[in-house]
Structures are given as structure tokens and as C-alpha cells.
Amino acid sequence: MVSTCLALWIPNIGQLIYITCGWCSTTWEGFTFLAFKDLWPVIKLSLSSGIMLCLQLWYNTILILLTGNMKNAEIQIDALSICLNINGWEMMISLGFFAAACVRVANELGKGSAKGAKFAVNMIVLTSFAIGFILFLFFLFFKEKLAYVFTSNMDVANAVGDLSPLLALSILLNSVQPVLSGVAIGAGWQSTVAYVNLGCYYIIGVPVGVVLGHIFHLQVKGIWIGMLFGTLVQTIILLIISYKTDWDNQVTVTRNHLSKWAKVEPDREIVS
Template sequence: MEGDSKLQKLLTGVKTAKDAEEEELSLVKRVWNESKVMWIVAGPAIFTRFSTFGINVISQAFVGHIGSRELAAFALVFTVLIRFANGVLLGMAGALATLCGQAYGAKEYGMMGVYLQRSWIVSFLVALVLLPVFIFTTPILTLLGQEESIAQVAGTISLLMIPVMFSFIVSFTCQQFLQSQSKNNIIAFMAAFSLTIHVILSWLLTIKYKFGIVGALSSTSLAFWIPNIGQLIFVTCGWCPETWKGFSFLAFKDLWPIFKLSLSSGAMLALELWYNTILVLLTGNMENAEVEIDALSICLNINGWEMMISLGFLAAASVRVANELGKGSSKSAKFSVAVSVLTSFTIGFVLFLFFLFFREKLAYIFTKNQDVVNAVGDLSPLLAVSILLNSVQPVLSGVALGAGWQSTVAYVNLGCYYIIGLPVGIVLGNVFHWQVKGIWIGMLFGTLVQTIVLVIITYRTDWEEQVTIARNRVNRWSKVEPDHISDN
């Protein structure tokens, strides 16, 4: 106990000296230094998410040229089922952002590879639970009120997308593992390579050889798996010597604590990502559903492009906060939050103005249907507001991941999105007959309330206390020394 007390005093002294040194720097210099460190993570993360999201957009573009019904079915599967699975599995992998980020900051490298393997096991079990949703897509969508013809095509698409769902297990966990070490350049490289292959294969299988839906989605599945192979090779074959010590039987021990933290992370991010899913489902019950779904899916895809920037800053914020808390530097953690949020908001504001100006012109990238184009133009102001709000809120979620606040933010998301935003949207859309615009306005209101609440929570946080919590977490989860990890 005396040794622990001395160690704590020593850590506190180091932290104070580091913070004092940083305070002597000018504000501009501090912002510049933090921005450089932040962009090491954010730059590759944004590029990777652009490339990955580009796979969806390219697939949608080729499917849209097959037929309007196929495009509507594709929009349902990707915006509902894939987003559903994405939310769950990305959220489950979010536990690694806390564990690996703080462990890396504290220089406790030995257990990071074991954390990764435990996350693989937990995520695989969850994916098995999600599998029936993909198998029984047609009856589920029919039960939810979707048109029979669209539900039938969606059922075929969902079966072809099962490999994509399982690809998320490796993709999200390896990304969190590598990002915590600022080694995500390999992720960006593999994503770019995969996107290039996808464009070529999609053209060959869909346009040249006319394999239709099967050709387009076979290329999509391959595009999602190519980066995973590269990431696995990078992690396990010697490029992470400090943090990967080989496959270990320790991965099968203490799974319950990993599952609980993963469940909190999953609830936090899934509740957030499913929000737009419900928007699409409710639109499917509106008049002229096919045009409304097509227009909304185009708007959500455009919004998704901007969201990739925010998710890049989410990754950067989670890594920076976790690393600094692990190091014991509360002031640096707090300052990294401010820089990440302000940088993301500035970019979001520029894009807000951009999409207000271009409106429906961007719809021609996805469709030639004039009714759909007009509907997109009508929704464009709401799209611009969504982009502005999404430039802040995901970054604050990244702060929560880095600090380990998943449970708290999950309750905030549940209340703001589903108790406030969703009912308001349903009333505006159905009672006041504002259709999809009413639903979207209500859900934007929920996002606004959630953003305000997260800003207040972040502002009032005692970062010194967060350093202590992070230190206790690292000590508790790193009981096993690296020498005890078996290479298999």
C-alpha cells in the first residue's frame, strides 16, 4: 500500500509538471500542437470512413441503375438492417476505445492484444444473435408495414449482406485497437485499395456482365472483407510487437466484464445510429413511399458523407481523451476535447452553407427521377441543419468513449432521441400531416436536446477525478503481466 501511495504521488508530480509546462505555451502554440496530434488519428480515420461509406454509395449508385424498386429495397436493407448491425457491433467494439486507449496512455501494453481477442469473441456471439434478422427480413419488413414488392427484394438483398455483417466484427475491433496506438494509416491504405477494387468489380458485374443485384452485392461483400485481411495481417504478423503478444487462452477469461462494458458502448452508439433508421421506417408508411424512401435515402447518404468527418473526429477525441487520461494529464484531456469539437464544428458549418446552396442539384448523382430530385430539394434545408448538428454531437460521443461514460450517454440518448425526438416527429408527421419533413424536424429536435445535454455534461466534468477513475480502471484490468500471456 505504501508503494502504491508513493507511486501515486510520483504520477501526480509528473502530471503537474507536464501541465505547468503546457500552460507556459501560448494558446496558439497549444492549439497547433494538439491539432497535429489530433489529425494523426482524425486524418486517416476520416479517409477510412469516407472510403468505407463510399462502398455503400457506389453500391447504391449501381443498384439505382438496375431499377427504382431495387434502389428502395437496397435503401431499406442498408439504412435499416446494416445500420442496425453496424450500430450494435460498432458500439460493442467501442469498449476497446476505453480499454486500449487508456492502457496505451498508461504504457500498460501487455493486455491490449487480449482485450482485442476478448472483443472478437463477444462481438461474434452478438453477431450470431443478429443473424435471424437478416434471414427473416421479408416477413419483418412486411409486418412493419413496408410494401410487399419492396420487402421481397429486400429479403434477397439481406441474405447477400450477411458476410458484410460479419465483416464488422474484425473491422471495428481492429480499428479501435490500432487507433488507440495512432497506427491507423494501414486502415486508410486498405480502405482506399478496397474502394478501387469495388468500383471496378461493380462495373464489371453490374454493367458489363449484367449480373444485377447478385453482382453488385457480391462486389460489396468483397470490398468490406479486403481491409479486414490487411488489418489482421498487420496486427498479428509483427507490426504491433508491444501490444500483440500472440493468441492467448486468456481471451476466454473474464469475458463478462468485457461484455458489460461492450454492452454499455453498444447501447450508447446503437441508440444513436438507429435514430435515422426509424426515420426511414416511418417514411415507408407515408404516401408515395417509394419516392419518399428514395429521396430520404439520398439525403441520408449525403448526410452520411459529412458524418464520416464527424466520426473521424469521434475516433480522434476518444483516442486523445483516453491516452491523456491514461497518462494522468487532466488538462491535456480537457484541452483536446475543446480542439476536437471546435475543429469539427468549423468544418460542419462550412458544409452547412454548401448544402444550403446546392440543394437538389446533388440528387442527380444518384437518380434521374425528377420526382425524387424535387423531393430531395424540398428536404435540403433539414439536411443542412442535420449536418450542422452532427458536426458536434458525435465528437462528444467520442469523448464519452475515451473517458468511459458509455452508460451515462446511453441514458441520455434514450431520453433525448426516443422519449423526446421520436414522439415529436410522429406527431408532426402524422397528426399535423407534415409527412417525412415533420418526422425529420421532430428527430432533429431530439438531436439538439441531446447535444445540449452532452455539452453540459462535458463542461461540468471534473477531469482530475476522471484521471483517478482511468488509473483505477487500468490497474484493475491489467492484473496479468505480459510475460504470462501465451503465444499460440
């Protein structure tokens, strides 16, 4: 836990030092009470982002909690922990694309380029999906062999092999879903995505997982299938939202938001 806290705090401290100690001379002009002007819209946006991410992160935690009530819970949780650990490693790649999507889409919209925003969304999603598909094939092929990196217990390794198709599907979905969440943050759709996460994860995914796991006796596989179904529905909805978005109109919305906190040249040409 100490190492985790350090890993989370050191980048924050480093960024604060970088911003305030002269490396951002053209954008940082010191502390000012203007930072508190029109603060409530920023707070609402931050709360929406926090709720969106919490609903997403708590999803895997619920998966582990539900698995604890299954038969052979010790082996099942061991196997599930290994799968989630591998999934978390792959997620680091997707989170990189998540951050890139946030920044790139926001920058393109901020400078008035609807075409640039659409191009960024398409390229980031396709690139992340291509990497995810390669990893999907990799984990589908090696199955329980990967478990021996974590354990020497044959029963746990066999349980990991049994779960490997679901792990591979999770990796494939997670190569797209976080990127779309990044697009949503860059475009300012946090509130919408928070509702999507709530519905897909907790109204669809968890109940379906409980039914498959307990009523149909699929155990941990049933719970994970339910979770995957919720994630699949969420990914489809985010894809539809991104596809149907009028990016030219989104540029106008973004410029209206920017005008509240920054000086925007009124005669600046909007690139469609």
C-alpha cells in the same frame, strides 16, 4: 452486400495480422489465459458501447420506416434516401473525428493528463464543427441541384430541395454529436450515453416526429424535425456532461480502471 461485408472484414483481418505478426513487438506477447482475467467489466463496457451505437444507428432506419406510410411515399422515400446518403457521406468526416476523440481522450486520461484531455475535447469539437458549418452553408445553397447527381426525376429533385434545410441542419448537428460520443467512449461513459440516446431518440425524437408528421400533417418533414429535435437534445446533454466533467477526477477514475489490467507506477506524477 458482399462488397459491404468485404469492406468491414478486410480492416479487421488486416489489424489482426498487424498485431499478431510482429509489428507490435513491444505490446503483443502472444495469446495468454490472462486475457480472460476480470473479463466481465470489459464485457459490460462492450455491451454498453454496442447498445449506445445501435440506438444511434437505428434512429435513421426508423425515419425511413415511418416515411413509408406517408402520402406519395415513393417520391418521399427517394428524396429521403438521397438526403440520408449525402448525410452519410458527411458523417464519414465526423466518424473520423469520432475515432480521434476516442483514442486521444483515452490516451490523455491514461497518461494522467487532465489538461491534455480537455484540450483534445475542445480542439476536436471545434474543428469538426467548423467543417460541418462550411458543409451546412454548401448544402443550404445548392439545395435540389445536388439531387441530380442521384436522379433525373424532377419531382424527386424538388422534394430534395424542400428537405435541404433539414439536411443542412442535420449535417451541422452531426458535426458535433458523433465527436461527443467519441469523447464519451474515450472517457468510459458508454452506459450513461446509452441512456441519453434512449431518452433523446426514442422517448423524445420519435414521438415528436410522429406527432408532427401525422397529426400536424407535415409528412416526412415533420418526422425529420422530430428526429432533429431528439438529436439536438442529445447534443446539448453531451455538451453539458463534457463541460461539467471534473477531468482531474476522471484521470483518477481511469488510473483505477487501468490498475486492474496493467501495471501502473504508483509514484507517477499526475499532470493536471
